[in-house]
Amino acid sequence: MPTSPVYLEDKLREVRESGRMEYRSRSLPTWCPGCGYFSIVDGLPGALNEAGIQPESTVVVSGIGCSSRFPFFVNTYGFHTLHGRVLPVATGIKTANEALTVIAVGGDGDGFAIGGGHLPHAARRNVDLTYLLFDNGIYGLTKGQTSPTSALGFRTSTSPYENADPPLNPLLMVLSYGATWVGQAYAGRPQQLEALIKQAIAHRGFSYLHILSPCVTFDKTDRTYQNLGMHVTEVPAAHDPGDLGAAMRLALQVQTPALGLYYRESRATMGDGLNALAEKAMGRGARQRAA
Amino acid sequence: MSGPRRHVIIGTGVAGNQAAHTLRQREPDGSISLLTLSALPFYNRYDLPKVFRGIHDWRGFLVDPPSHYEEQRIELRRCTRVVNVDAQRKVVVLAHNEELPYDTLLVASGGRAYLPEELSEFRDLLDGFSSFEQAMAVQRKLPQGGRVAILGGDMIGLDLARTLLDTGHRVVLFAGKFTFWPHTEPPDQRVKLLDVLERMGVQIVDAEGRGGIASIQAGAAGFATRRVVLGDGTEFPADVVLPSFGLVPSVEFMLGSGVAIERGLLVSPTLRTSDASIMAAGDVCQIWSDEHKRYRFYYGWKNVRSMGELAARNLTGEDEPFVPVQDESLHEHDGTVIHSPFWEYA
């Protein structure tokens, strides 16, 4: 909550001059009022703007779900794909044109249920893209079913008695898959969110930002602003982001989710690997032709 | 005995082929396996001189079309060599390592061209004329009007000589004790017959009288391909040299069977060997002759065919003795023509 009064004209001038609005599309978001996703749709354009990445060189790719409506609300190239398939499509785009900045967005169901099989491969290959995972612990678009990150005991339309499946630990999984940038943010802290988005985009390699976000319509008991606000903490200042083990231990801290940078590594990207392959193939080919 | 019998016949010459067909007629259910070294189904050896009359396709020599064997359900095993017969287990052992059990075995492997010991070292320079492949090889080697040296001159070789002369080639006969084999004519008769041959166009060389055949030589390039050298030192050029010293029975593979063998397989007048399950027919066997009080060969196409038929009959219930169907006399007519029952075929 801001501590000093903000004047509308000043704010509008600031926004106009910043150029951030270039990144917003004309379409108004279709999310429920109070949805955590709004902060993300503010954060991304801000991050792109500050990083100087042009809208025409940006492709936002999404799956299916509330979060996946995202591309419509930003003024970049966008691809709203199929449930669970955001990462392979994004990989195809980046592989075909390395000059593009590719942002993948999706929800917890999209990324960890149906799309779970694609995540290890995008991560281990270190595809140079940024994956913003909007985790609201529920399937909102289809009106409130259990997701792989829903809490044990949580009641939804498909688990009317209670959810009997313990949730996955997405951060732990992504760390183990070999992602080279892993962080966690919270929709209720929009400035930190925007800063982390910017870091994620700037990172050269597969960046995974896990964004905790409440579903105000279908989850009134578990992952609310109030509960989350009470339980989130910060990644300790002493945490070494180069220490994978430490990052994983941090990820185990599910009751008090830590916000910030968990892990960072510098490694050849998938594109680097493909370039090296071509060098090798062409070099060897030349030697054969000479032989 | 339960179930249909398994008959094995070794050799698809005149005797074996006839036996197979008669056997099939008399015993519809038995299995009949006809084994031969040849790659081709049955054809008459006496037809081979036709290669000099432009017949070069082996299909023109077959007596029955290939489908005939399938229709008659006679299993024809070609390129098959028998290495042993185990009469105890009643099994024929084949060179390619297969064992064929039999209930009855008919050995009709015939005879192969005999080569006297003293000429065996020149084997590689001689040509044969016993198979289609050999006949074609000779036909390809022999130039137009070329010269053929026939050593010995048995009736088979002399029959070939007739065709060679008729097709514009030259024939030199190196005569000796095998001339006119298997006939055994008195010397004066032989002289007359040799005259007839000479009048037919055969050049006669009295090899026996001139020290015998000492060697066969390969000619140098530009010279005749072969030379026949006699004991007296004289040399005769030729394009092809054919041994024609009669037949020797093919019995090697029977040596381990325990069956009685002299030069050929010894059989009773009903063509049975000393083993109850094994019979023999054709040029391979010597039949007991009460008249001559010894085992003897009966040559000639008609005799051999008759033996084949008889063997099949005796295998299927009969017990008839062999009666020769052709006489054995050789004579000349008018000083220009030779008659021999061994030149009578169908």
Add this chain to the structure above:
Amino acid sequence: MRTDVQIAICGSAGEGTIAAGDILRSALAAAGYRIISFDAYPAEIRGFGKCVARLRATTEQVYSLKEKSDVLVCLNDEYGIPQVGEVRDFGAVVYEAKSITTLAAGAHLSAHLRPAQIPYPVAIRELSERATGATRSRNLVALGFLAGLYGLGVDPFLRIIDAKFKNKGAIAEPNRKAFVAGQQAGSQAFKLDLVSFGQPSAGQKSTILSGNAAVVQGCLDAGIDTFFGYPITPATTIMERLAVEMPRRAKRLVQTEDEISAIAAVIGAGYTGARAATATSGPGLALMSEMLGLGTMAEVPCVIFVSQRGGPSTGIPTKTEQSDLNMAIYGSPGDAPRIVIAPTNVEGCYRCAGKAFEMAERYQSPVIVLLDLYLSNRYETVVMPAAPPFEVDGDRLASKKELGPGYRRFALTKDGVSPRALPGMVGGMHVVTGLEHNEMGRVNEQPDNHEAMSRKRHDKLLHALHHPDFTQVKRFGDEGRVAIGLLAWGSTFGECLAAMFRARTEGVRCAAMKVVMMSPFPVEAVAEFIDQCDVVLVPELNYQGQFAHLVQAQTGRTVRRYNRVIGAPMPVEEIQAQMRALLAGDERKAA
């Protein structure tokens, strides 16, 4: 003198049977003969299961293999014995003269030869041992024997043997020696069979290619930029060859974690304007069906090669079939049209592959190229064009005028194709989605819009029926009215052509039509053909008559079906028998 010799080599998977077939066809192709060749493999790997390598060498154009082979080379009696019946009368059978173990009666190959077949027992094992010290090179001894027996030039063989085993260490030299030993034995053998090789015609230089290799060449010549794939029989070799060739051209190939991610990546790449493709078979295509619908909806160019195999489900992975037509044309939720083309021979595989990229780009649509295992693995000699006959950039891009805030990615144009903006182009930002959308690309559920967009997506593809320099349908045989017509697709067309030629020599007026473009369907041309035939027979290798149904549904005419699911090419004589039955009016016999 005409040459038409079909040779079958039979042995177990570990005996170098396929390698022998490979060397033989390459050598004969190099010598100038036309070749059509198809091998049959077991699904298992080395040492188990029977293989038969089969090839037909001719001096004139032929379209199929023959039911009877002229020569059989048998490296293994157990497998060879059932093949003996395939050799014609007066053809040759080459086999091992002596067995290592004692065989029971009837277990040697010689027991199974028919009297009219010519036996060539050869001491193959012994020759291999004498030449190389091992029995491993028996396959080459046998090949050498054939070369010697038929007087085939030795040089092409030796060159190919050297090239083939160049990088395989110590086996090149022994293989050469084994071949030479066999050749000497063969030249000394007395040739009794009636098979002979005439002189090949000195014509244009041809290349011997398999269907999959032709697909690869088509992709490369069309300038493929990216390939994403997942291994599946019988499409894997496409990816394997591209994996070698594409990096050499600084192009990118990635093996993905499954077929879904493969097609997803292809569509992503297509969205950026790259020429992208994948290759799969029936089960993979099933997995791709949802994504293909997205490709149609988002109007993204992409190329999918599908080589059909025995189905349903996992089916029979190593046998051929033509049962994925329905799925190729229809498989996706909703009305999701796509272009489907099906080549009928190896040269067609090359052309369809290259043209697929042209069509995908021009009509902004997924294009499925439908092959089958027979075509994928079949080798034919092909005369390749001097220059690649493909357009390398047919993209209709948005002009500067069209770009800007009002840019409409899905503008309703006259021909249905909207100018495209590629990521990177200023003022072209737009979102593509699988949801129904308006011209701007914004989500729209309105009924008029849905109808207009549905019409756009369907109608724009109709132009593919006139895509230039491409054979959508073609008629062969007698002109005008005929007594009987054959209507077929894919590899089965070759057998139909052979049946048609034979029928014509018997005096029957008949014609055959191949349909290459399945979707959109060339209704007029096919209907016209059917109307000119008294009866039309549709032979295909599937149970349900998928193509026959398509023809009937699209044209409103009736055809007669002939369906076989034997896992092997349709036998020409069966097509002939069906034709005769139909011509005789025998309702019972015809399908």
